[in-house]
Amino acid sequence: MYSEKVMDHFMNPRNQGEIEDPDGVGEVGNPKCGDIMKIFLRVRDDRVEDVKFQTFGCGAAVATSSMATELVKGKTLEEAWDLSNTVVAEALGGLPPVKMHCSVLAEEGIHKAINDYRVRHGLEPWDEKPGAPKAHSNETCEA
Amino acid sequence: MNRKRLVYLDHAATTPTAPGVVEAMLPYFSGRFGNPSSIYGIARESRLAVDHAREQVARAINGSPEEVYLTSGGTEADNWAIKGVAFADRKRGDHIITSSIEHHAVLHTCQYLEKQGFRVTYLSVDEFGRVDPADLENAMTDRTVLVSIMAANNEIGTLEPIAACGEICRDHGVRFHTDAVQAIGSVPVDVEALNVDLLSLSAHKFYGPKGVGALYVRKGVRLDNLLHGGAQERHRRAGTENVPGIVGMGVAIERACERREDYARRLTALRDRLYGGITERIEHVRLNGHPTERLPGNLNLSFRFIEGESTLLMLDHAGICASSGSACTSGSLDPSYVLLAIGLPHEIAHGSLRFTLGESNTDDDVDYVLETLPPIVERLRTMSPLYAEYRRSQDVQ
Numbered sequence: 066m067y068s069e070k071v072m073d074h075f076m077n078p079r080n081q082g083e084i085e086d087p088d089g090v091g092e093v094g095n096p097k098c099g100d101i102m103k104i105f106l107r108v109r110d111d112r113v114e115d116v117k118f119q120t121f122g123c124g125a126a127v128a129t130s131s132m133a134t135e136l137v138k139g140k141t142l143e144e145a146w147d148l149s150n151t152v153v154a155e156a157l158g159g160l161p162p163v164k165m166h167c168s169v170l171a172e173e174g175i176h177k178a179i180n181d182y183r184v185r186h187g188l189e190p191w192d193e194k195p196g197a198p199k200a201h202s203n204e205t206c207e208a
Numbered sequence: 209m210n211r212k213r214l215v216y217l218d219h220a221a222t223t224p225t226a227p228g229v230v231e232a233m234l235p236y237f238s239g240r241f242g243n244p245s246s247i248y249g250i251a252r253e254s255r256l257a258v259d260h261a262r263e264q265v266a267r268a269i270n271g272s273p274e275e276v277y278l279t280s281g282g283t284e285a286d287n288w289a290i291k292g293v294a295f296a297d298r299k300r301g302d303h304i305i306t307s308s309i310e311h312h313a314v315l316h317t318c319q320y321l322e323k324q325g326f327r328v329t330y331l332s333v334d335e336f337g338r339v340d341p342a343d344l345e346n347a348m349t350d351r352t353v354l355v356s357i358m359a360a361n362n363e364i365g366t367l368e369p370i371a372a373c374g375e376i377c378r379d380h381g382v383r384f385h386t387d388a389v390q391a392i393g394s395v396p397v398d399v400e401a402l403n404v405d406l407l408s409l410s411a412h413k414f415y416g417p418k419g420v421g422a423l424y425v426r427k428g429v430r431l432d433n434l435l436h437g438g439a440q441e442r443h444r445r446a447g448t449e450n451v452p453g454i455v456g457m458g459v460a461i462e463r464a465c466e467r468r469e470d471y472a473r474r475l476t477a478l479r480d481r482l483y484g485g486i487t488e489r490i491e492h493v494r495l496n497g498h499p500t501e502r503l504p505g506n507l508n509l510s511f512r513f514i515e516g517e518s519t520l521l522m523l524d525h526a527g528i529c530a531s532s533g534s535a536c537t538s539g540s541l542d543p544s545y546v547l548l549a550i551g552l553p554h555e556i557a558h559g560s561l562r563f564t565l566g567e568s569n570t571d572d573d574v575d576y577v578l579e580t581l582p583p584i585v586e587r588l589r590t591m592s593p594l595y596a597e598y599r600r601s602q603d604v605q
């Protein structure tokens with residue numbers, strides 16, 4: 066069901082773990098839906114110097130956490146913000162359609178961590194693009 | 209990790225054919241390919257083979273051959289029993305009672321009938337997944353025409369009080385159907401002792417071929433046809449018989465019933481050793497289903513803080529086949545309705561694994577799982593923000 070790339074990132078996740086005293090943290094998802102993702106950022110000179118994740122979820126959720134953190138590492142916060150879930154999914158060689166929402170989670174997690182950093186520094190949080198996909202539109206998961 | 213080992217622990221999903229089953233089927237693909245409905249010699253051979261298999265099925269469940277109708281599997285048998293009785297008895301009533309943990313072949317059929325104007329009561333179950341016969345009694349109305357309660361649940365393995373439910377139905381003059389797909393070959397199934405009027409079974413769950421099953425229909429039970437067409441199955445079920453499949457089912461059910469007691473004893477021992485070993489090695493594990501009233505080969509566990517699909521992927525990588533009630537394996541956002549029905553919170557249901565043991569499993573297999581599973585759970589917990597949170601809360605205390 067999953068591509069080789071997905072399985073590689075699932076079995077050997079990059080950047081898995083925690084950052085002590087991170088500059089920004091974003092936790093998204095809901096245990097009720099079976100997925101939680103937590104992103105930790107270390108920021109230097111407006112760049113993602115280091116990034117780590119913790120994920121409770123399916124193979125796709127773990128693999129997209131791994132790939133998304135790889136892709137934002139070293140990027141400016143603005144570039145990191147612009148990383149979309151479809152780019153992450155493509156970098157993984159594609160995801161099954163039912164698993165696309167898991168990749169949205171990674172995008173949301175990074176956004177939340179960036180905005181956490183911005184708020185901590187007295188900056189305005191950035192807005193989600195209008196019409197941006199949401200991981201959970203289902204009511205059971207808004208709880 | 210490059211061991212070429214395969215440990216199949218998903219026998220509730222399907223089983224391999226037993227020795228002798230395929231061999232018995234083979235002649236009916238080519239040499240004895242005749243249509244049982246034709247009149248010449250090779251057709252007669254097919255007819256005799258089908259009749260013999262029917263007798264084997266009847267004997268296995270203590271029914272008579274005239275009460276056994278051959279189908280394309282458990283799904284068709286469930287559909288036929290429920291729609292067949294509902295439509296045949298429509299003038300008498302419009303109410304059906306079932307449980308909330310039935311297989312989709314029953315639940316979705318009942319939901320379809322609700323759209324056709326029937327009323328359906330879905331009995332809730334206790335924390336072990338058991339229907340309370342008193343609830344059945346209370347749900348009976350003078351419009352009730354059919355009760356359908358499964359003999360054994362496919363996810364959590366819980367055995368239902370079928371004989372008691374059957375007795376209540378008999379007292380009320382209501383038809384009683386049981387889906388015994390998971391029960392055959394594992395627990396005694398006797399249509400007389402269980403007071404059942406209709407019973408579904410499926411060959412691929414007891415080491416027979418896929419795509420063939422049977423519906424037992426007690427003499428005198430009125431049943432509309434599901435499939436219309438030719439005169440097969442005494443005008444009750446149209447369509448040229450799956451002769452090789454039926455032959456294979458006959459051999460498999462006879463064999464399964466002969467071996468049932470040994471099989472159950474062996475699987476129970478293996479299963480209990482697996483369960484004991486897992487709880488010794490892994491913390492925060494919960495048994496789902498009934499501690500004793502359960503299928504011998506079924507072990508359904510929830511592992512806190514981790515999600516089922518990712519666990520299955522890692523097990524698969526190590527050559528272990530199991531299944532999970534996590535939403536992530538089904539592509540929906542809700543975990544198994546069976547696990548929710550026994551009261552599990554969503555996040556615990558997401559961390560469920562089902563191991564179903566079978567004939568080929570050995571003590572070695574159990575040892576291999578006991579060696580492989582703990583590091584996998586540990587690894588996924590290390591990755592899990594829920595586990596990190598839990599550990600922080602422990603540190604604080």
Ligand SMILES: Cc1ncc(COP(=O)(O)O)c(C=O)c1O
Binds near residue numbers: 221281387
């Ligand atoms: C309890 C139960 N009922 C019905 C079925 C459906 O049987 P079949 O696969 O033969 O259609 C299954 C098998 O998945 C089952 O476990």
Ligand code: FES
Binds near residue numbers: 123124167536
């Ligand atoms: S986390 Fe549930 S489907 Fe991906």
